[in-house]
Amino acid sequence: MYLVRVTRCIHALRHLLSYTTLFLLFTLRVFADPVPRLTPQQTYQKIVQYTSWYVDESAQLTLDEIRQPFYHALFRSSNSEIGAFGVTSSAIWAHGRFVATGTDKVYLLAEFANIDSLTLYYYDHGALKMIPSGSRMPLKDRILPIPGFAFEVPVAAGEPFEFWLRARTGNAAIIPLSIATEKGLPRVFAGMYVIELAYAGVVVALFLYNLSLCLWIRDRNYLYYLGYLFFLASFVLLYLRGFHVMLGETLSHFLNMYGICFAGASYLFAIPFSISFLKGRIYAPYATRALRALGIVAWAAIACSLAGWRPITIALQELISVVAPVLFIWMAIKAYRKKYKPAIYFLIAWTLLLASIASFAVINMRLLPMNNWYFHILPIGSAIEVVLLSLALGYRYALLEREKIALQQVNLQIVKEQNALLEQKVEERTQELKESNHVKDKLLSIISHDLRTPLNNLSGLLELDDMKKLSAGELKQFSLALRQKIKYITDSIYNILNWSLSQMDRIKTRPGKIPLQEMARQIIHTYRFTADQKNIRLYEAIPPETIVLADRHQLELVLRNLLDNAIKFTPQDGEIVLGCRPEKERVEIYVSDTGRGMTTSQAERLLQETSLYSTGGTRDEKGTGLGLQLCKEFVANNGGVLQIKSEPGKGTEFYFRLPGTA
Secondary structure, eight states, rough: OOHHHHHHHHHHHHHHHHHHHHHHHHHHHHHHOOOOOEESSOOEEEEEEEEEEEEEETSOHHHHHHTTTTHHHEEEEEEESSSEEOSSSEEHHHHHHHHHHEEHHHHEEOOOOOOSSEEEEEETTTTEEEEEETTOOOGGOSSSOSSSSSEOOOOOOOOOOEEEEEEOSSSEEEEEEEEEEEHHHHHHHEEEEEEHHHHHHHHHHHHHHHHOOOOOOOOHHHHHHHHHHHHIIIIIIIIIIGGGGGGGGHHHHHHHHHHHHHHHHHHHHHHHHHHHHHHHHOHHHHHHHHHHHHHHHHHHHHHHTTTTTTTHHHHHHHHHHHHHHHHHHHHHHHHHHTTTTHHHHHHHHHHHOOOHHHHHHHHHTSSSSOOGGGGGGGHHHHHHHHHHHHHHHHHHHHHHHHOOOOOOOHHHHHHHHHHHHHHHHHHHHHHHHHHHHHHHHHHHHHHHHHHHHHHHHHHHHHHHHTTTTTTTHHHHHHHHHHHHHHHHHHHHHHHHHHHHHTTOOOOOOOOOOEEEEHHHHHHHHHHHHHHHTTTTEEEEEOOHHHHHHEEEHHHHHHHHHHHHHHTTTTTTTTTTEEEEEOSSSEEEEEEEEOSOOOOOHEEEEEEEHTOOOOOOOOOOOOSHHHHHHHHHHHHHHTTOOEEEEEOSSSSSEEEEEEOOOO
């Protein structure tokens, strides 16, 4: 038992020493802080920076507990002119001292209207005094009928007055404390009213002016603007700056609880106003859809506010207030780039308002210190914005009037335009018929160009057989060639039919993996007999592993035509190479010959988009030029460009690049 008592005594001494140390540190800090003074010359002063603050997260601590040395040591001074603690359910405690040297009445002021509960504690001749206040108190119990809260305090001339203030609110916890004598109250009123009253005057003037235009012009854009202006001004003046206290007890309490709905309601008008005015469905469809989705969020914010969920409401409103102006600016940029000049007013207006909102939010999140201009940022920014939007409406109306005059002038020439339109339709129908005939002629020429050579060869073999000039051994030798020619003719007809469908937009390019060497050998084998007639040597120069990504039928037709042209323009004993040059991600396919070549102008003429240029071959072979035109189209369909390297007397190389695969 003796040891237990000794242990308890030691623990008690430790706690006593700890509390004593904390108390001494707090006392030294308090007496080291400067004390604000009210004098006959200095009748008004901000005191947030001279006050110590503590956030009671439990919201359960009493004054007696707060005054204990442990909690006193946790109080911290502020580096801002306004106390701001964000949206919180905690209780905010303030502890301060000040001195008044005059004989006038002295007031402790909280110059912000949306504080649900305020309680002032001080000692008067040793007796604890407690004065409740806050936005939920009856207006008749307030000392001063201002958008804020005032406490008259008994200050003895020249003696320090010490106070504690406890605040709780469901809104953002903003507590701008100040002290003033009775003579200093006009300065308080000037700081709280002058800019806001100027803002109210601008809003009323704009509202009446645009209301008259709305009744005269009957344009729904004016109706959207008036709705936006009304709810925005109501949010700024009645809720944010607290002028609802001048509207009577019942309405004041309602607006204090649910006035934040005005912000969401303002965007419910701003969104259709911006979409309609800036022609969002035409110039910025994605931004339009995003803004309509944001309108649903605005309705959700209003519902949360009416349900009493103010922290959620404030979070949603902050989201809308940042995202909506960004989308408005995006839409205005899109419209201005489309030569819609009134959009410049929107662009400037919402850029300035976004800057105001961003500054307000950054300061409200305590990323920057608050100062006296904090409450005036939104009124000034929104005042400039609504003026610019009104100018935008006026400019738009002037443009509409100009367009109306221009339309009247256009109507005077309606007969001439109708005649021109009829002539254009006749010309279009004629052009369609020409194009249809051109496709028909092109198809017939292709058939002639692509099948003539193998049919001639086949006809020659059959004539030799009819004339009994072929022996049994020669017939057996040429039987394989006959079968190959018949197969080639069948394949050619199939490809030509596919091409005709492509000209009528009834066939699509379907790329696939193609072993290039296998295809090249088949094509060379098909043309071996034709080349042998001119003693032309055909070579294949393609690595076995080469794979390209292309439409098989289209690529085969391209290579056959290029090889056929090379045989036609290569003289006796020449050489033709069908090869490729693999690159990093593509494969360059080429057909080169040792023919007579061509000049640069001839090559350029061949590659013209609608060229049907053709010359005779080395044995006066005829052509239409459609085969090469077909090659250009099919190479382009597969992601390549047909090109030519050639010099007179040194041969020609046709080449193009296709995607390769690993």
